[in-house]
Amino acid sequence: MAFHFRKTWAAIDWELDCSCSLCHSIVSAKVIMSQWLVALVGRPNVGKSTLFNRIIGQRNAIVHDLPGVTRDRHYAEADWAGKQFTLVDTGGFVPASEDVIETAIREQAQIAIDEANVVLFVVDARQGLLPADTEIADVLRRASKKVILVVNKVDGETGEALLGEFYKLGLGEPVSASALVGRRVGDLLDIITRDIPSAADASQADPRLKIAVIGKPNVGKSSFVNALLQEDRHIVTDIPGTTRDPIDAILRYHGEELLLVDTAGLKRKAKIKESVEFFSAVRTLKSIERCDVAVILLDAT
Ligand SMILES: Nc1nc2c(ncn2[C@@H]2O[C@H](COP(=O)(O)OP(=O)(O)OP(=O)(O)O)[C@@H](O)[C@H]2O)c(=O)[nH]1
Numbered sequence: 001m002a003f004h005f006r007k008t009w010a011a012i013d014w015e016l017d018c019s020c021s022l023c024h025s026i027v028s029a030k031v032i033m034s035q036w037l038v039a040l041v042g043r044p045n046v047g048k049s050t051l052f053n054r055i056i057g058q059r060n061a062i063v064h065d066l067p068g069v070t071r072d073r074h075y076a077e078a079d080w081a082g083k084q085f086t087l088v089d090t091g092g093f094v095p096a097s098e099d100v101i102e103t104a105i106r107e108q109a110q111i112a113i114d115e116a117n118v119v120l121f122v123v124d125a126r127q128g129l130l131p132a133d134t135e136i137a138d139v140l141r142r143a144s145k146k147v148i149l150v151v152n153k154v155d156g157e158t159g160e161a162l163l164g165e166f167y168k169l170g171l172g173e174p175v176s177a178s179a180l181v182g183r184r185v186g187d188l189l190d191i192i193t194r195d196i197p198s199a200a201d202a203s204q205a206d207p208r209l210k211i212a213v214i215g216k217p218n219v220g221k222s223s224f225v226n227a228l229l230q231e232d233r234h235i236v237t238d239i240p241g242t243t244r245d246p247i248d249a250i251l252r253y254h255g256e257e258l259l260l261v262d263t264a265g266l267k268r269k270a271k272i273k274e275s276v277e278f279f280s281a282v283r284t285l286k287s288i289e290r291c292d293v294a295v296i297l298l299d300a301t
């Protein structure tokens with residue numbers, strides 16, 4: 001099996017000379033590789049999708065549509081001044097609704113919030129501050145995530161006067177923007193990308209050799225990692241898909257510390273049904289992106 005990839009921060013170029021499903025699942029899922037996840041969250045109709053399209057359009061990025069993952073969430077790779085991030089659009093968040101669809105959308109949004117590095121909490125200047133905004137703000141505070149409060153639909157200078165009441169949300173200084181006409185979206189992108197580490201920072205972050213163990217569900221990745229570590233700190237069961245998150249462990253080998261990353265099993269894109277699985281695949285792909293060596297484990301039985 002020959003499977004090689006050339007790794008750069010900005011673009012990952014994959015050459016595939018293998019027909020096995022694992023390699024194909026990695027390649028087909030490579031579209032979601034940015035380390036930095038930015039989620040758009042807010043009530044229905046505040047302009048999240050318009051802002052999503054505006055950011056993507058401005059950056060000339062490709063919108064990856066991932067059929068079979070979910071219908072109500074959209075992902076795209078974005079780039080601003082050389083900093084890459086994955087932008088996630090979510091459906092309108094209706095707090096405390098018991099409606100089946102609204103509950104499902106809220107759960108999806110909650111997962112996006114959990115996974116995000118930064119949440120863009122979008123509110124609507126024209127409608128003003130509504131109780132639902134306050135409730136979403138509480139959800140975000142509980143998630144302890146970095147939140148950028150975006151007051152959308154400020155299409156002109158006069159709209160700036162509408163910003164004041166949003167301070168009440170207690171999420172810091174609101175940032176005005178107009179997704180529709182593109183006003184101040186560049187400034188917003190500056191703020192969004194401010195904390196994204198540059199490629200140089202990221203590679204210097206940990207000098208240890210990073211080894212990721214990847215493979216399909218249930219091939220024995222956690223057992224393999226445990227055997228190397230000679231301890232049982234990874235959850236091993238014979239239920240496929242037990243490891244949801246990549247877990248780092250330090251292996252001392254000939255006096256050197258190596259970072260060993262066990263990952264959740266990768267599935268073919270079309271087989272990813274739940275959003276939990278999707279994000280677990282995102283995390284595994286992040287581990288691959290971050291590692292120096294990827295060990296691909298196959299089941300010989
Ligand atoms: N005036 C003005 N209208 C906007 C702006 N952004 C979005 N809109 C309008 O607001 C409406 C809702 O926009 P969407 O982007 O679909 O809102 P959303 O938050 O994605 O809505 P859901 O997906 O239903 O939660 C549309 O009619 C947009 O054209 C803006 O900056 N200014």
Ligand SMILES: [Mg+2]
Pocket residue numbers: 048049050089090091092
């Ligand atoms: Mg939308």
